[in-house]
Amino acid sequence: MRALQIQAPGKAAIVEVEPPRPGSGEVLVQVEAVTSCPQWDLHLMAGEQMFPEVPIQYPYPPGQPGHEAVGTVTEVGDGVRGLRLGMRVAAWRDPGHDQLGSYAEYVVRAEDDLLPVPADLPPEALAPLELAMCVQVSFESLERRDAIAGQRIAIGGLGPAGLVAVQLARVHGAAEVIGIDPVAGRRRAAHELGADRVVRPEDLPEPRHRWTGDAPFDVAIDCVGSAPSVQYLMDRTRLAVALFGVLREDVAFGWKHFIGLGLLGYGEHHRGAAEVALRHVLDGRLDLGALVTQSMPLTDYEEGHALLGTREALKICFYL
Template structure:
């Protein structure tokens, strides 16, 4: 009997307790692909919540440990190593994940991962993995941007982005790609404000700054995207926006609509069209995830990386499972 080849994958066994384990390389079933993971990026919200044992959503009571191997890794780019029956993508093709399989399936903090073909998009050969690794987050933000564009139009408008973490920095780039006249970023972290300016933001300020006028006054925002999610932050951006606020961030508490005539656009959910929209921006050079990656680490240093996220010493970290 021939022994199965093995690989290394991360598993979080309990709060602040993560280790690499060795498991057999999985085999793809019908409609599935085995992907050799070349790069996998942190999703700070997920990583910080799960690693420190805090539920991601308000309705959840506790994190069930040990967590599924490879999870919560889901922002991944790699190469198809093998294709199951019925697949159209072939071995050797470069791909990026656009949809998280869910914590009940093995995740991408691993040297190999099996994913449904429908949750992957092929990326052109000339596009580096680093520039496509966070396609899943790009899809998420694109869903809000596309909704805002559909309801209110973005071209020529004065737009704001509340919160300049990874999602907010992607939103800055997408709003500019859609022809916004100005994009103003709000964040208390000066390094993140500076990064947003490097990515094209008109200017950035602290959330309570008087640089940004209140709604109804000259200099207020036309449109905004909230990437923070906390009630006070949402109230603050509503107070500075005349027309519409898109709520992207995970909602943990109830919000109160403070102003008559202000439209609030809820999150529309995940869909492939948004992933294809984000990928087209990447290919056309209008969306770049690489500046969001603060450093590269081997997967064995996952705990160190999450601690860097907690201290806001990094925006995102790219792990290399093969090292």
Template sequence: MKALVFNGPRDIRYESYADPELATPNSVIMKVSACSICGSDLHMYHGAHIGNTEYGADTPNFCVGHEFIGEVVEAGSDVHLYKPGAKVLAAGGTGCGSCPACLIGQPLKCPQATAFGLSTALQGGQAEYVCVPNADKTLMPTEGLTDEQALLLTDGMATAYFGLTRAEPKPGGTVAIVGLGPIGLIGVELAFALGAAKVFAIDPVAERRNAAEALGAITFAPGPDLVEQIREATGGLGADSVFEASGASGAIAAVLPLVAHGGNASFVGIPEPQDTLPLPLIMFKNVTVRGGICDVPNMWQHLVPMVQQGRVKAEGLFSHDFTLSEGAEAYRIFDAKEDGVVKVKITV
């Protein structure tokens, strides 16, 4: 098959790769129809870190990508919900499906839990075909969803809901969102849907601020006056809930000064090892801080009805379309933030 393959930092190649085989009886083989690039993929692309993994020139090659949709073409004997021909989307990562954590619906606690397309442990879906283990818990039908909605539900929309709700937005409250990529922009929509009176949206890219303004947010560029601007807009208090949706070191550092006393801060951007938070600021402002990796399938029960009822539209986020053979250029443009790029869709 053809796939996008990590060959080292900034070296994603469209090349031949071994066809996947059923890894376990609870696996399926998917024929991928479309996939997309996540902001967290750029840590790998830059040769930086995701968790304890550092991506260098000596990293073994692997298929990349954890956001993909398609059709089941083969199913193992322990797969009960999906047969060949089923149109599905896959969560961005999964567990083994048979350990105690997986059996109670908490795959992130599985000792084998990992995302697709970060290493040879679980090959990615920016490819013609991909093996999906723990299929009954990892897949969801795409019936009633557009391709764009389905791709967002693989990770980005779920992560936005996860991160925003862990900042505990209240009806009538104030929310600040730091980072206006797809996750941050969806976060703006969700904050209003959950009752926020004011949403402040912060990003250095003017086009992304404009997109947030179109959703009703009050926007700011990061800078030395940002904290004072947010305080002025909140009667000197700061934002009740602050959601960091970037992973950039500057975005992470900006969060705690924006939070009101007794407020909540939530982090979902992938940090680098040097990124830290000031404990005195947390202590003396009585800030509740949460961070984590989204358990995607457990967000679907909340999100899918909101999408199908039109309460969350998440429209216009896919600014660019590529074919799989153009994957290297897709990564380059997405990384460089060229041409007003927000998110790219790759057709396989």
């Protein structure tokens, strides 16, 4: 069968690999479509580490880093109880990058890593479910502090994760949603998806008050992952900043943040968060298809990667 393989920085090719077979508790999925995860795709094609001190070895495992997938169950292993042949499913959990990934015609996944999805929704509306689950985890961290409903929430970075966060902030009852991004097109997308205000970082210069803790935002979620972005939000947020973007640098939490501000690390992926996200997709309050700005065959992966790198594409749906 065919699968994508990143063979070296800047070089990807379609290769032939042996079709996988499901083991106990697993199913074989014929992949319909996969949406890009720009962080992984851009880092791997650039030869840059996604996480500090985790080296990359090339050629990368076939099918990787594809993990936001939707497809059809074509074979069922022993012990599978909840899935059946012909069922359409979406992946909610990335099982790791040391095995065959979903940029492939067929992939094996554990039953628990998949959720049944409707047959009548387009793949763009379902494949990014794993991303939606991840963002929902950050909202759960804030909810445990009663820090969303009725609050002013800032979303730092309006890439795919930030646009999911804008929508989930509305779902979770935020009083005001402020999207922050230097790119005009991303600010427009956030406004269309429910942000009350969209601004450039330089449009909000005032910091939190060093003694009272008063600030432009009550809570914030950073979807960028850079130290300057996190620091910007910490300096302008009253109650809590939740980290979603992969932070590779240290940030300075100091005396001016001492009064009232909490800095929340990322939580743990779990099926319940995926089920909540899927429920919001099905009830129309979470539009994952809006994240996808281009669709193309997997054979055009290098072209798609270039569009991600120049920000001409926000998220790409690759179909098999």
